[in-house]
Amino acid sequence: MMANTSDRFILQTRNLNLWYGERKALANINIDIQPQRVTAIIGPSGCGKSTLLRCFNRMNELLPGIRIEGQVLYNGEDLYGSNVDVTEVRYRIGMVFQKPTPFPKSIFENVAFGPRIHGLTENLAERVERSLQQAALWDEVKDRLHHNALGLSGGQQQRLCIARALALEPEVLLMDEPTSALDPVAAGKVEELIVNLKKRYTIVIVTHNLQQGARVADTTAFLLGGELVEIGPTSEMYTRPRDNRTEAYITGRFG
Amino acid sequence: MDSLKRRTTHRKRWDRLFQGLFGAATLFGVVALLLLITDILRKAAGWIDLQFLTSFPSRFAEDAGILSALAGSIWLIGLTAPIALPLGVASAIFLEEFAPQSSLTRLIQVNIANLAGVPSIVFGILGLALFVRALGAGRSLLAGALTMSLLVLPIIIVSAQEAIRAVPDSQRQAALALGATKWQAVRSVVLPAAMPGIMTGTILALSRAIGETAPLIMIGALSFVAFLPSGPLDQFTVLPIQIFNWTSRPQEEFSHVAAAGIVVLLVLLLVLNSAAVLIRNHYRKRFEA
Amino acid sequence: MEKHETTRVSKALVKGVPLDGKGNGVHHESPPLGNTKPRPAEAPVRGLLFLSALVSVMTTIGIVLVLATEAVSFFKTVSVFDFLTGTKWTPLFEPKSFGIMPLLAGTLLVALGASLVAIPIGLASAIYLSEYSSHRVRSWVKPVLEVLAGVPTVVYGYFALTFITPILRRVFPEMSIFNAASASIAMGIMILPMVSSLSEDAMRAVPRSLREAAYALGSTRYEVASRVVVPAAASGITASFILAVSRAIGETMIVAIAAGATPKLTLNPLESIQTMTAYIVQVSLGDAPYGTIEYKTIFAVGLLLFLMTLGMNILGQWVTRRYREVYR
Ligand SMILES: Nc1ncnc2c1ncn2[C@@H]1O[C@H](COP(=O)(O)OP(=O)(O)OP(=O)(O)O)[C@@H](O)[C@H]1O
Numbered sequence: 060m061m062a063n064t065s066d067r068f069i070l071q072t073r074n075l076n077l078w079y080g081e082r083k084a085l086a087n088i089n090i091d092i093q094p095q096r097v098t099a100i101i102g103p104s105g106c107g108k109s110t111l112l113r114c115f116n117r118m119n120e121l122l123p124g125i126r127i128e129g130q131v132l133y134n135g136e137d138l139y140g141s142n143v144d145v146t147e148v149r150y151r152i153g154m155v156f157q158k159p160t161p162f163p164k165s166i167f168e169n170v171a172f173g174p175r176i177h178g179l180t181e182n183l184a185e186r187v188e189r190s191l192q193q194a195a196l197w198d199e200v201k202d203r204l205h206h207n208a209l210g211l212s213g214g215q216q217q218r219l220c221i222a223r224a225l226a227l228e229p230e231v232l233l234m235d236e237p238t239s240a241l242d243p244v245a246a247g248k249v250e251e252l253i254v255n256l257k258k259r260y261t262i263v264i265v266t267h268n269l270q271q272g273a274r275v276a277d278t279t280a281f282l283l284g285g286e287l288v289e290i291g292p293t294s295e296m297y298t299r300p301r302d303n304r305t306e307a308y309i310t311g312r313f314g
Numbered sequence: 315m316d317s318l319k320r321r322t323t324h325r326k327r328w329d330r331l332f333q334g335l336f337g338a339a340t341l342f343g344v345v346a347l348l349l350l351i352t353d354i355l356r357k358a359a360g361w362i363d364l365q366f367l368t369s370f371p372s373r374f375a376e377d378a379g380i381l382s383a384l385a386g387s388i389w390l391i392g393l394t395a396p397i398a399l400p401l402g403v404a405s406a407i408f409l410e411e412f413a414p415q416s417s418l419t420r421l422i423q424v425n426i427a428n429l430a431g432v433p434s435i436v437f438g439i440l441g442l443a444l445f446v447r448a449l450g451a452g453r454s455l456l457a458g459a460l461t462m463s464l465l466v467l468p469i470i471i472v473s474a475q476e477a478i479r480a481v482p483d484s485q486r487q488a489a490l491a492l493g494a495t496k497w498q499a500v501r502s503v504v505l506p507a508a509m510p511g512i513m514t515g516t517i518l519a520l521s522r523a524i525g526e527t528a529p530l531i532m533i534g535a536l537s538f539v540a541f542l543p544s545g546p547l548d549q550f551t552v553l554p555i556q557i558f559n560w561t562s563r564p565q566e567e568f569s570h571v572a573a574a575g576i577v578v579l580l581v582l583l584l585v586l587n588s589a590a591v592l593i594r595n596h597y598r599k600r601f602e603a
Numbered sequence: 604m605e606k607h608e609t610t611r612v613s614k615a616l617v618k619g620v621p622l623d624g625k626g627n628g629v630h631h632e633s634p635p636l637g638n639t640k641p642r643p644a645e646a647p648v649r650g651l652l653f654l655s656a657l658v659s660v661m662t663t664i665g666i667v668l669v670l671a672t673e674a675v676s677f678f679k680t681v682s683v684f685d686f687l688t689g690t691k692w693t694p695l696f697e698p699k700s701f702g703i704m705p706l707l708a709g710t711l712l713v714a715l716g717a718s719l720v721a722i723p724i725g726l727a728s729a730i731y732l733s734e735y736s737s738h739r740v741r742s743w744v745k746p747v748l749e750v751l752a753g754v755p756t757v758v759y760g761y762f763a764l765t766f767i768t769p770i771l772r773r774v775f776p777e778m779s780i781f782n783a784a785s786a787s788i789a790m791g792i793m794i795l796p797m798v799s800s801l802s803e804d805a806m807r808a809v810p811r812s813l814r815e816a817a818y819a820l821g822s823t824r825y826e827v828a829s830r831v832v833v834p835a836a837a838s839g840i841t842a843s844f845i846l847a848v849s850r851a852i853g854e855t856m857i858v859a860i861a862a863g864a865t866p867k868l869t870l871n872p873l874e875s876i877q878t879m880t881a882y883i884v885q886v887s888l889g890d891a892p893y894g895t896i897e898y899k900t901i902f903a904v905g906l907l908l909f910l911m912t913l914g915m916n917i918l919g920q921w922v923t924r925r926y927r928e929v930y931r
């Protein structure tokens with residue numbers, strides 16, 4: 060039942076097509092994501108990066124008028140299979156959004172949110188602390204865990220959202236431009252965090268910032284007009300792109 | 315050039331004239347409210363005392379009191395809120411979070427808008443036929459509360475819908491991305507965030523219910539109650555009905571008693587509305603902190 | 604239900620990433636998706652929410668059914684034609700007569716009177732609040748209007764009877780104590796906030812660019828208001844009038860207290876009259892025995908009242924939608 064394809068990959072798409080109503084947003088995407096690596100998805104605005112990312116935890120389904128063809132495999136299993144519970148998918152594959160989205164609750168309750176709704180209330184305080192530590196936020200908030208999370212700075216809020224996702228011990232963390240709403244210092248901290256997290260988690264990150272992509276990603280995928288142009292080791296991609304459209308994008312000629 | 319200048323002065327004169335007229339019209343509402351309040355306070359002066367607040371109604375103006383009506387109003391609100399609030403909030407949640415985009419949903423929505431415009435006395439007729447007679451609740455507090463619940467339901471639904479709609483979508487998405495089911499996202503993220511708005515809307519709806527007279531006359535609330543209701547199946551009166559009764563009496567003194575009753579009613583409304591404002595401000599602070 | 608979740612998840616945890624997992628290879632031991640117990644089903648919750656939403660629909664159906672069944676039984680005794688065209692309304696004493704005209708006339712007379720107060724003043728104050736007033740003035744006038752809208756109608760009735768009537772009677776000594784004029788004025792004050800705030804909303808929806816274009820041509824504020832803003836907001840303003848009049852038609856306590864109980868086909872506001880709503884109150888106060896023709900009149904009159912206000916509300920909403928569309 061498991062692993063009918065190479066189990067070197069944790070997430071794979073097979074001929075993935077996606078339409079928003081009449082408009083085609085993803086065309087025939089075949090992409091393989093390696094476990095415990097950081098994979099960056101780059102490409103000009105509107106090329107479908109967020110759309111692709113949201114296919115990995117089925118967040119796309121929330122939109123009306125959306126149509127998906129092809130397969131997304133998770134450890135070789137069809138994520139969209141009829142026996143798959145979408146909440147379980149999102150429990151195993153976490154997501155961090157572009158803008159920090161703390162709930163207007165205490166810092167503790169924010170991190171405890173996922174465990175609570177999944178019934179993981181044993182050793183909750185430990186779990187919260189561990190998650191905050193992994194998100195490199197613990198030292199800054201340990202004295203005010205019960206203060207409202209909206210009182211944190213933007214960068215702290217984003218790390219809180221990462222901690223909130225980590226509290227479920229997901230296998231994969233999807234991040235959609237997680238630093239673009241942050242100032243450079245805060246963005247640097249989050250970036251550092253991402254590099255550390257890949258020891259434990261598989262990370263797929265969408266970024267507009269090519270330097271950031273170069274710094275954090277092991278693998279980079281370049282998307283253009285809903286198509287996957289090229290995917291490969293980041294260093295190769297940035298120095299010797301195989302496709303001249305990739306080269307054009309990386310050298311800043313469009314996008 | 316000269317005629318242009320004259321015309322401009324002329325136009326400016328019109329402009330000022332109308333600014334005065336429009337301003338006066340705006341003042342009209344303010345003045346009307348001031349007149350109304352001072353008139354009632356003047357007539358009530360000397361008639362509101364401990365005796366008035368603690369006595370049952372009486373044939374004699376000096377002995378008449380508001381106690382049973384005040385108790386009835388509080389009972390009525392106490393019974394209406396727990397019926398109307400869950401129903402209204404649940405309807406709003408359904409319409410905003412779960413309803414498919416179907417013609418049935420649209421029908422429900424249009425229906426709510428129209429129900430809000432149905433004269434309150436028509437709700438009274440419904441209450442009379444449905445709760446008093448068909449369901450056999452009689453002329454009880456329960457029948458009154460059920461009638462009032464239907465009456466304020468559209469107000470609660472609409473304000474709850476607005477409050478729910480105001481919760482940013484990113485909050486829902488964040489909850490869903492953590493593997494919450496739709497209902498979990500609504501219950502633990504959307505509802506808490508919408509709660510201040512829902513509470514303010516509910517309190518305003520309840521103020522409406524406190525001031526309503528006609529539907530309760532229809533379901534047969536009494537106007538002379540010399541006892542305190544002890545349960546939802548008891549007969550009752552409420553402040554506006556008591557005031558109506560006093561107003562209808564020919565003797566001049568009862569006009570003062572009625573004014574005193576109005577002051578009590580207005581104070582009760584003031585208390586409720588201040589609570590609504592306090593709740594709103596309290597939560598607003600919490601959200602921004 | 605909650606239990607299922609816990610077991611499911613802890614199983615996933617055992618096989619999945621250990622809490623302090625070092626990583627390597629552990630992921631591949633994670634269990635396949637979908638072999639776990641489903642979480643608490645949402646269907647029952649959704650069903651309950653749906654049922655709640657149906658209550659308001661059932662209310663409408665209930666109103667229509669209740670009014671219609673008793674009215675049908677009433678119209679077995681009295682023909683619809685006689686009811687609608689008859690000019691004498693004496694159901695409570697012999698010889699009984701069931702012509703709704705006097706009640707209808709009374710209702711419309713008071714509604715008209717109320718409109719004469721509320722429409723010009725409401726419109727003018729809406730123009731002031733939208734086009735002239737400073738933020739500070741608005742911020743204290745609006746709450747005052749809200750309070751005015753929140754005053755219980757029984758209080759307006761009292762005000763009409765004990766304040767407005769005595770003043771009017773100084774001017775018109777022949778006026779009866781209960782009269783249409785006082786009720787109209789009080790009701791006009793009551794619906795004034797509605798006209799004012801709905802009209803103001805419509806005017807504020809007029810795009811700034813239209814105003815600026817007119818100001819750029821050297822128009823005065825009055826010219827901008829009267830030639831640009833009001834015409835552009837005309838349908839919204841009209842809707843506010845319609846909804847306010849509908850409200851006046853359905854209003855009960857002011858007329859029950861101050862307008863009298865004399866069904867009369869008259870246009871003279873100084874006389875005592877009776878409206879449809881006041882009649883319904885009169886019957887239910889008088890304890891008409893269940894099942895009698897007097898009892899059934901409530902439903903016939905109620906049905907007519909319901910249809911009239913419903914028609915106006917639908918019209919009002921339709922007009923409102925139209926103005927929204929214009930500026931989308
Ligand atoms: N909800 C939606 N409905 C319709 N079209 C959409 C929707 N979301 C995205 N699209 C379209 O799909 C295409 C891909 O959008 P997507 O958000 O994935 O781009 P992106 O690469 O993430 O862009 P950006 O860098 O600006 O975030 C775009 O052309 C966009 O207009």
Ligand SMILES: [Mg+2]
Pocket residue numbers: 108109110235
């Ligand atoms: Mg994007």
